[in-house]
Amino acid sequence: MPHTFDLLVVGDANPDVVLGPLDAPLAFGQHEQLVPGGALTLGGSAAIMACGAARLGLRVAFAGRVGDDDAGRYVRDTLTARGVDTRGLRTDPELPTPLTVVLTRDGAESDRAIVTAPGTLRATTPADVPAGLPAAARHVHFASYFLLPHLAAGLPGLMRTARAHGATTSLDTNDDPAGHWDPPGLAAVLPHTDYLLPNAAEARKLGGAEDLVTAxxxxxxxxxxxxxxxxxxxxLCHDGHTVTRAPAFPVRPVDTVGAGDSFDAGFVAGLLAGxxxxxxxxxxxxxxxLSTRAPGGTTAQPTWDEALAQVTRDLTPAPSHNPARERKNSA
Known part of the structure; x- marks a missing residue:
């Protein structure tokens, strides 16, 4: 049976309020500070990744949980508008949708403070993923492992199901607010994960080494x-034997929120395109x-053709098709 989706993304989705850049330390004591810019945008590592993948032409489904509130409706409507199937996004009748405030600071484009009210995140469970959905996708991606403890506990089973139906899997743990970095459950998840996608700081913590290649x-x-x-x-990429590196792509960043999630989307889209x-x-x-060219995590995400145009000189051969039309579906 052909897969219905190229990609299923499971994890967090919430509105982000992005403010900045601050030109002085954050002040309490009811002192009001003014910043040049602010934006209300879709946030959550999983949601941003899903939008990036849909923008690249993949057929994307999303599973997770939001509240029965204006923030939840904003999340659902925004995902839908960006081409993501939200039939697997559950509405919780009691808990609120998560909310995040992102504060950037002057002179540090890649640095930011992130404050999140978790809302439905801690209540999200494997039961929020519709039973047939992991079997309906060519690839299944999980995000924000440490923010979703009940879902995280069920990841080995979800990943086994996906792989049993021919899908590949990936995980972006993101930051651990508790600072533990090595919960017992993660050891059970990694053997079922085809691709782990941390940033450098996360890789050093998860791998227990300061040297990035060693980690x-x-x-x-x-x-x-x-x-x-x-x-x-x-x-860089380590497959257990060989280290592969890719240089940074030069761009003048406006806002780096979600850049890592857009990276994840590009990586998965590339793999699915062969x-x-x-x-x-x-x-x-x-x-x-390219996702850093505008405020928010999704506004400037590139299309497949736009991204490919920047790397064609490095691709031999370079596929000219849209991966949404790639049909390497297994039964």
Missing amino acids: AAALAGRGPVTVVKDGAEGA LPLPEALRLAAVCGA
């Missing part, structure tokens, strides 16, 4: 191909960089 090697040794986003240094690993890594770096 990536340690993580790859636990099962997944480990793909590390390293900002201005580009990206690109070899080095080319998928390069495409991912381009997608992450």
Whole structure:
């Protein structure tokens, strides 16, 4: 039976209020500080990744949980408007939709403070993923492992189901607010994860080493191909034997919120289009960089043709098709 979707994304979705840049330390005591800009935009690592993948032409479904409130309706409407199937997005009748405020600071484009009220995140469970959905996608991506403890506990089972139906899997843990970084459950998840997608700081914490290659090697040794986003240094990939690197794509960033999630979308889209690993890594770096051209995580995400145009000189051969029309579906 053909897969209904190219990609299923499972995880967090919420509105982001992005403010900044601050030109002084954040002040309490009811002192009002003014900043040049602000934006209300779709947030949540999983939601931003889903939008980026849909923008690249993939057939994308989303599963998670929001509240029965204006914020939840905003999330659902925005995902739908960007081409993401939201039939797997559950509405919680009691808990509120998560909310995040992102504060950027002057002179530090890649640095920001993030404050989140978790709302439905801690109540999200594997039961929020419709039973047939992991089997209906060519690839299943999970995000924000540490924000979704009940869902995280069920990830091995969800990943096994996806893989049993021919799908590949990926995980972007994102930050651990508790600072623990090595919960017992993660060891059970990694053997079922085809691709782990941390940023450099997360990779060092998860891999237990300051040297990035050493940390990536340690993580790859636990099962997944480990793909590390390293900002201005580009990206690297460790498959347990070989290190592959991609340079950073030059761009003048306006807002780096969601750049890592757009990187994830580009990487998965590249893999599903049949690109070899080095080319998928390069495409991912381009997608992450191009997403920083406007405020918010989704506004400037590139199309497939736009991203491919930036990397064609490095792709041999370079596919000219849209991955939404790629049909490598298994029964």
